[in-house]
Amino acid sequence: MLTPSIIDRVVIAALEEDAPWGDLTSESLIPATATARAELVAREAGVFSGGDVFAAAFRLTDPRITVELLVDDGDGFASGAVLARVSGPARGILTAERIGLNFAQRMSGIATITASYVAEVAHTGARIVDTxxxxxxxxxxERHAVRSGGGHNHRHSLSDAVMAKDNHLAVLAAGGVxxxxxxxxxxxxxxHTTHIEVEVDRVDQIEPVLAAGIGTIMLDNFSLDDLRRGVAQIAGRVTVEASGGVNLDTVxxxxxxxxxxISVGALTHSARALDLGLDITIDAAPVIAAR
Structure with a gap:
């Protein structure tokens, strides 16, 4: 899903948003001939994601900048670890640093929280997926980051699978269908290749849905007792997904x-950006990292 063309398109848009008419600060203060070195440093432990995106922010700003990634997406790291090294024209590094950091922090935050969910269910056969x-x-x-954390992806969009939810069923019921x-x-x-999933919120809805020959049934906001009853009733006939009320205390x-x-919206909509910093040195003089 995270192809080079998608990376470049999104990163270019982010760079243009951040410096639509150039980086006025760097261009007015930093000599054009100045070079710099920088290290991407973890301020806290976590799971890394977004290496190619981080590198693209610098490459697309100035192709003379080189980025050496020292960890792979999905690797865990400790606080203080150096995750990447950057070198090249100082102006370009200073221009790209915030965009590179924004993506790496966001994606690593998602990967880190996903890994926590995955660890909680590792003793079971359940798969953690995004929404x-x-x-x-x-x-x-963001979905690449979920995979970096050991999770899996749900359908990518409205176009690649059928998923009938409560509102769809309500429309059918209102029409007497x-x-x-x-x-x-x-x-x-x-x-015949299209997968069909249906969401139900009551045990009595299970059999009418299964009778249609669908592939996955989602038990939405079921209590633990009703989840157990639902799993027993379905008895392996289709894939069973649980959703609603999922957090690290309940998963x-x-x-x-x-x-x-188990689908978890919080993997992407509530993930905290991980604390990563870019420590820059220009001609042996340290420059304070972006805030």
């Missing part, structure tokens, strides 16, 4: 009910 609750325009970046019949009609019209118990997938 479409991503920052507009940054879905590929049987959920089973509506789903069977959709299956008949869709290519272990949810996984232990026997569900196959």
């Amino acid at each position: 479409r609750k991503t920052t507009p325009g940054l879905r590929a970046f 049987s959920v089973t019949a509506a789903l069977q009609g959709a299956i008949a019209r869709l290519p 272990r118990a949810i996984a232990e009910t026997g569900v196959d997938v």
Whole structure:
């Protein structure tokens, strides 16, 4: 999902937003011939993500800048670790540093919280997945970060899978249409490769949905007891996803009910940016990192 063309398109837009008419500060204070070295340093422990994005911020600002990544996406690191080294024209490094940091901090924050969820359910067969609750325009970046943390991705967009949620079912019910019949009609019209998932919020909705021949059923905001009852009732006929009320305090118990997938919106919509800094030296004189 995170292809070079997507990286370049998003990073170019970010650089243009941050310096639409150039970097007035660097261009007025820093000699054009000055060179610099910089280190990307972890101020706290975490899981790294966004190395190619970080490097692109500098490459697209000035192709003479070189970035050496010292860790791979998905690698854990301790506080104080040096994650990358940057060298080249000082003006370009100073111009690109905030954009490079913004992406690396955001993506590493997502990877780090995802790894915490994955660790909580490691003793079960449950898979931690993200949702479409991503920052507009940054879905590929944020979902890559989820994978860096050991998680998995849900459908990428509205276009690549059918997912009938409570509002869809409510519209069908208001029109007097049987959920089973509506789903069977959709299956008949869709290519055989299209995956179909349906969300239910009550145990009594399970059988009418399963009768249609769908692939995944989401048990939304079920209590732990109802999750266990639902898993027993479904009995392996389809993939079972749990959603709603998932956090680090509840995810272990949810996984232990026997569900196959747990979707967690908080991986992307509530992740805290990790504290990373870029320590820069120009001609042996240290420059304070961006704030």
